[in-house]
Amino acid sequence: MKKKTFFAFVGPSVLVMLSLIAVPLLGVFYLSLHTSHVKTEIVEVKSVVPLFGGLTKTTVQKVPQPVLDEKGQPVKVWEFVGGRNFDTVADPGGLAKALSKDRSQTADGQPARLGQKLHGLYRDVTDIDFWGALEFTLMYAFFTTPCILVIGFVLAIAVNSLVQWARGPIIFASLLPHIITPVVGSLSIYWLFLDNAVVAALLEQLGAGKIYFLKDAVTIRALIILYGIWHVTPFAFVILYAGLQTVPKDALQAAEVDGASRWQRIRYIVIPHLGALFSFITLIHLMDAYRIFEPVLVFGSNLFANSLQYLTYYILHFEDNYAKAGASAILTVIGIIILLSPFLYRTFRDQKGGH
Amino acid sequence: MLKQMPTSLKMANRTFLFFWVFLAAFPFFWMFLISFRSPVDAFSFPPKLFAPVTLEHFYTVWIVDGFWRQALNTTVITLGTLTVSLTIGCLAGYGLSRYRGSMGFWILIIALVFRAMPHVVMLVAYKPAFWAMGIWNRYETLIIVLVAINQPFTIWMLRSFFVNIPEELDQAALVDGCNRVQTFVKVIMPVMWPGVITTGLFSFLLAYNDFLISSQLMSGDHMTMTAALSNYIFSDDSLAKLMHGVAGAVSITIPLIFLVLFFQKYIVSGLTHGAVKG
Structure with a gap:
């Protein structure tokens, strides 16, 4: 062409x-890199103040007033402020303070153990919104990725051993968590865990006591991670299942003749054959995990769990601060480029090598 | 033939699959079940499997709250996005599959980086820009934005389908006197239908499932169904309102269940296409 x-x-x-x-x-x-404010000008305002007995006094005051354009809207001015917005979002000063704080003693004057020191450091760092959001985003990515790979793979092997007619319905049910609107999926789980909803009620009946899943940061974070596994495992499963259909049959049969056990066949033939698919799933999932949003909106709402994309949304929607949202967004983009760089570098090298 | 599995492994296998299917479907199943109940039955202690059926939540949401209007908006926006996205996506996918220069490679790599962008990043720019341009809260705006966000994925997927169509077909048509456009329209597109349907399904899902962009760019009468759910999300204080949210969520889910029922094969092939074919 x-x-x-x-x-x-x-x-x-x-x-x-x-x-x-x-x-x-x-x-x-x-x-x-900018900040906006409404342009103001100093206007002289004359006002007549009544004194007494019918006497009045005229005063002139200088008052700042917004400048209006021809449509009567206040004029906004954008002022260059360099890295100030980034400072506000990432708060390097607060971070440095948290890192350099003396933690050798606990509040009651006892020498602190290493665990206590680390816990204090963790708390102070994640108290800054941006670092807290980054922390949970990474935690989500690193907890869910191995789970979806392992569960997806076991599912693929299990479904592959079934008779043909039984596979379709299982694939149908598996697709639901992945295909259905993420907000709806998150809500459907959220509604299961409300204080008086089915899961809490069943657990109470079984004698586990009353558990308030949505009142505690640990359970909320666990629920978001479980949601992630539930939502993405079908994706890994379907890809690995398709990959299983391409494993050469004769290699498996030869291995069986040579006395390889079921597990050995999986370990030495099937898994290496699917290697590229595992890295593909990991890459796609890392990109998606990095921008996790809906479950955080539904479960976390900023208080208990935060993510980078939710943080920017929060600044944009609730604080209505475009400049600060911009800084937060740019930091997010830098993160995604760092995350993708090994992959991009490899692709770039392959491309150069291929020509 | 490979040896049969031992019975114990077979049982473990089936138990695991049964457990998974239950986990995958239960949240939706329960949501359906309680959407037809009065609030007292929906959150009863102990939970009930059977309870009197009522349609009042659906009535309130669809008729009183005017959900039908949001359903209409969603229809317009998803169909619009689907059409535009596939049209320009097919052109680009075909071009990318038949061009040998390095330019094509760079477009694909940049598209991959764009695909990884969190949508809120662009939203930060859209909000002030669309407001200033006065194209806020309009169907066309949301459609073209969803098309753009969808494009990186669409061209990757369509390209991989076009690559599978042998180039001899193009050559033959070109030799017979067709130009490129005629070749594309009359010879290549007729054999591209599986690829178009598969990619179309995913474009549809992206537009239909989008919450972030739709809820921020549209308001009032123009809201989509998914965005309108946010009216009900933060309403723990009123059980009745929460039940309306459940009915709304169920209404959004039903079309998707039919979609998976009818197009399961295409969805599976779409999910696996990029990966298995390389």
């Missing part, structure tokens, strides 16, 4: 991506 024809074909798509992804990214960068 000629270069000109190629550009004609990809043109509309590239144009849409440039104007609604690339340009906004630059715009966010611009916002993050």
